[in-house]
Amino acid sequence: MNIGQAAAASGVSAKMLRYYESTGLIPTAERTDAGYRVYDRADVNTLRFIRRAREFGLSMARIKLLVSLWQDRERPSREVKRIATEHVAELRARIAELTAMCDALDALAEACHGDQRPDCPILRDLEAGAEPDRSRIISPVASRSRTGTAG
Amino acid sequence: MNIGQAAAASGVSAKMLRYYESTGLIPTAERTDAGYRVYDRADVNTLRFIRRAREFGLSMARIKLLVSLWQDRERPSREVKRIATEHVAELRARIAELTAMCDALDALAEACHGDQRPDCPILRDLEAGAEPDRSRIISPVASRSRTGTAG
């Protein structure tokens, strides 16, 4: 089967097929004399596995691990579970972040009249912390300590 | 103040300051004779506004709109509210997506023994929809090399 057919059969785009191959997620496909990639049903199954894993939001790195575990009949389910659990934890963290943003912004939006008047609690919140035109913001010593990153 | 001081005072990195300038989010900064960018307290306030807006997960495009609304004393709060509401809707949609992923994967992980045995509901779910392939998922072990993953 051609790349287009494998793509249609698996639900993974041909573009992604080439990309997955280039990153080593799937093995290098056989080629016809003309250089066309050739796939079989087993490849399509792997691709479906990958697509399904992507639907869980798993990263390529984790999917790579899962695929090799999947193809290893001796795998300990512990390994699989660990990967899934890590991902769930990350999803939960992300959800918590987004929920905090969402709740805060929604509260602000609820408090906003939303009419032709310029007064707006959203903007008032956003500009909070902006120093009014008082004295200098930076102290003479301030520029020294640049503590690492801020994620 | 120069870019490093403005960065420290605003919480926006110098790198991002240049980037925001290049994309037109903030106006082109004045320069010293040597070419150094110069900022004042008003710039720092704008930067803080931007940083705060970023904390709500707003896109640069929406922040650009918000900044111009913020600086327009005649703005209708309706405009601001609309932007916030759109973003809240997108956040909710994203949260729903992530929550669905999270719940589904978590259920699978919960059902997984997580021991040394190879049987695993997570992998079984992932391979669901894969066409049966003559009783085997991958071709006979001896013929195909496993592309020496080793890691």
Add this chain to the structure above:
DNA sequence: GGTGGGGCGTCCCATCATGGGAAGGTCAAG
């Protein structure tokens, strides 16, 4: 045996916001 349309190949670019780093100029303190 031609030919045309569509599939395939590679390579480059863009996303979105951010950081890393190199090469070279500038400033301020010693």
Add this chain to the structure above:
DNA sequence: CTTGACCTTCCCATGATGGGACGCCCCACC
């Protein structure tokens, strides 16, 4: 004048994906 911190611009990388250009290939149709 030296030194070191800071500034400049430019390039690259992220993560997964799509878009597009250009050129070759394949097959059906005549």
